[in-house]
Amino acid sequence: MTPLLSLERVYRSFGGVRAVDGAALTVAPAEVHGLIGPNGAGKTSVLNLVSGFLAPNAGRIVLGGRSIQGLGPDRVAALGVARTFQSIRLFPDLSARDNVVVGQHLRRRASLVAQLLALPSARAEGRSARETAAALLERVGLSDRILEPARHLSYGEQRRVEIARALGSAPRLLLLDEPTAGMNPPEVRAVAELIRKVAAEGRAVLLVEHNVRLVMEVCERITVLDFGKVIAEGTPSEVARDRAVIAAYLGSEP
Amino acid sequence: MGGLLSSLYETYQSTLAYTALNSLLALSVYTSLSCGQLALGSAGFAALGAYSAALLTLQAHWPFPLALAAGLAVPALLAVPLGLPVLRLRGVFLAIATVGFGEVVRLCLVNWEYVNGAQGIVAIPQKTAVWMIYLALGVVLFLLARLRGSKWGFALEAIREDEPAARSMGIPVARYKLSMLVLGAAMAGLAGALEAHFTFMVAPNGFTFGRVVDMLVFAVVGGARLYLGPVVGAAFLTLLPELLRELAPRVGIEAGPLRLMVNGLILLAVILFLPSGLVSLPGRLRAMRAARSPP
Numbered sequence: 241m242t243p244l245l246s247l248e249r250v251y252r253s254f255g256g257v258r259a260v261d262g263a264a265l266t267v268a269p270a271e272v273h274g275l276i277g278p279n280g281a282g283k284t285s286v287l288n289l290v291s292g293f294l295a296p297n298a299g300r301i302v303l304g305g306r307s308i309q310g311l312g313p314d315r316v317a318a319l320g321v322a323r324t325f326q327s328i329r330l331f332p333d334l335s336a337r338d339n340v341v342v343g344q345h346l347r348r349r350a351s352l353v354a355q356l357l358a359l360p361s362a363r364a365e366g367r368s369a370r371e372t373a374a375a376l377l378e379r380v381g382l383s384d385r386i387l388e389p390a391r392h393l394s395y396g397e398q399r400r401v402e403i404a405r406a407l408g409s410a411p412r413l414l415l416l417d418e419p420t421a422g423m424n425p426p427e428v429r430a431v432a433e434l435i436r437k438v439a440a441e442g443r444a445v446l447l448v449e450h451n452v453r454l455v456m457e458v459c460e461r462i463t464v465l466d467f468g469k470v471i472a473e474g475t476p477s478e479v480a481r482d483r484a485v486i487a488a489y490l491g492s493e494p
Numbered sequence: 495m496g497g498l499l500s501s502l503y504e505t506y507q508s509t510l511a512y513t514a515l516n517s518l519l520a521l522s523v524y525t526s527l528s529c530g531q532l533a534l535g536s537a538g539f540a541a542l543g544a545y546s547a548a549l550l551t552l553q554a555h556w557p558f559p560l561a562l563a564a565g566l567a568v569p570a571l572l573a574v575p576l577g578l579p580v581l582r583l584r585g586v587f588l589a590i591a592t593v594g595f596g597e598v599v600r601l602c603l604v605n606w607e608y609v610n611g612a613q614g615i616v617a618i619p620q621k622t623a624v625w626m627i628y629l630a631l632g633v634v635l636f637l638l639a640r641l642r643g644s645k646w647g648f649a650l651e652a653i654r655e656d657e658p659a660a661r662s663m664g665i666p667v668a669r670y671k672l673s674m675l676v677l678g679a680a681m682a683g684l685a686g687a688l689e690a691h692f693t694f695m696v697a698p699n700g701f702t703f704g705r706v707v708d709m710l711v712f713a714v715v716g717g718a719r720l721y722l723g724p725v726v727g728a729a730f731l732t733l734l735p736e737l738l739r740e741l742a743p744r745v746g747i748e749a750g751p752l753r754l755m756v757n758g759l760i761l762l763a764v765i766l767f768l769p770s771g772l773v774s775l776p777g778r779l780r781a782m783r784a785a786r787s788p789p
Contacts, residue, residue, distance in 0.1 A: 312661065313662050329662075332655060333651075333655060341648055345649055355641070
């Protein structure tokens with residue numbers, strides 16, 4: 241199967257630090273792909289490269305057959321990529337629902353003229369955007385808090401609103417940057433379930449996560465980064481047995 | 495009764511007109527604020543609108559509506575080449591660059607013989623009626639009201655609250671910022687054109703840095719988070735001096751210095767206690783009353 245996303249020998253350095261050092265990885269459509277590695281391995285940099293927040297120094301990033309390196313985040317989003325952020329970036333004064341309404345920006349097609357004249361088409365679209373937002377918040381288990389300003393929500397709730405907001409654009413590829421950080425075990429289980437369902441809808445997920453157990457549980461394939469280089473790639477059980485991975489995580493024997 | 499009303503109207507016609515003109519100008523600063531940009535080119539845009547329209551009615555004998563349209567279009571078009579480079583600047587740097595633009599416009603007019611330099615253009619036909627200014631303000635408010643809660647309105651709020659997050663939703667941030675600058679320039683230009691044909695004259699010293707600070711203060715005092723805020727602020731701070739002029743002699747102070755002092759105090763009080771402006775006052779009072787009464 242042709243991959244949805246592929247990184248081909250991608251380099252990116254900051255000053256003298258090679259954050260991403262010739263990394264290559266591919267994500268198939270509807271695949272849940274894990275990206276793990278010790279702190280500072282370059283995982284978030286990879287997500288920033290894919291989502292257009294960083295441009296690579298060298299290498300190619302291909303999405304659905306099209307080179308996307310160098311495109312800005314809004315252009316990449318328009319090609320079907322949505323993301324969450326490691327440090328939560330909700331719109332704090334907007335309600336949970338309005339955050340998810342903003343997430344549907346790319347899907348809303350009414351013209352400015354129709355909106356200014358309040359034509360029925362524009363009003364119907366606004367209504368359906370709010371309904372979709374409510375449905376997405378229900379999916380992440382927040383149906384009772386949809387009108388709450390985002391800044392009043394707990395940490396775990398904010399992370400879930402971010403996922404709902406990212407799903408609002410109906411992306412082909414969903415980038416999750418540590419979605420379960422700060423969550424309690426039941427919340428983590430709910431996110432694992434959600435990730436599976438999202439993939440079952442045909443959306444690919446690239447998951448950066450510190451909770452290795454969650455990654456092993458939901459991912460079909462895993463790429464392991466260390467110092468910006470790919471040190472292992474394969475199914476969860478292959479990766480778990482890999483000597484280089486064990487060495488990177490636990491330190492190698494002398 | 496009718497006689498009293500018409501004499502009241504004549505006395506306060508100018509105040510009425512300036513309430514709406516200042517509202518338009520405050521809104522021209524608000525458009526950029528609504529997407530998180532502190533752009534202070536409005537005095538320059540208003541000057542361009544005023545001079546363009548005045549020259550067209552006075553020299554080229556254009557019909558007034560067409561001259562108004564030109565007064566709106568000229569600054570709007572100029573805002574595009576201005577915005578493309580300066581909107582890459584952030585925060586106070588954008589403010590400085592746009593203030594610089596306004597000063598360049600003003601100094602060019604001061605040194606331009608054709609428009610009488612610092613003396614400005616006089617004997618402009620008085621074509622602006624007060625209702626026209628209110629009509630323009632009404633149209634602007636209607637458009638802003640319609641944007642609120644729409645895809646575009648939400649995009650602007652998203653940009654103001656978190657620009658990278660907004661970009662990751664596919665919102666073309668640069669295009670939105672430029673559009674709001676152009677919209678603000680059009681509004682300022684229209685206000686300038688209307689003002690020129692209300693007061694018979696335009697001069698460069700009507701478009702100083704101080705004028706754009708006034709516009710910003712209107713927006714901040716009224717509240718820069720909702721389109722009604724700048725209107726409330728402009729109306730309040732335009733009507734207040736009239737009130738003070740009546741009151742000042744009774745307490746034995748001169749009206750001029752009192753006005754500046756009161757304006758300063760109001761601005762300080764709003765920034766300290768009502769950061770979302772006067773429009774947030776009713777909601778705040780309601781919340782305070784709810785907090786005081788037992789559940």
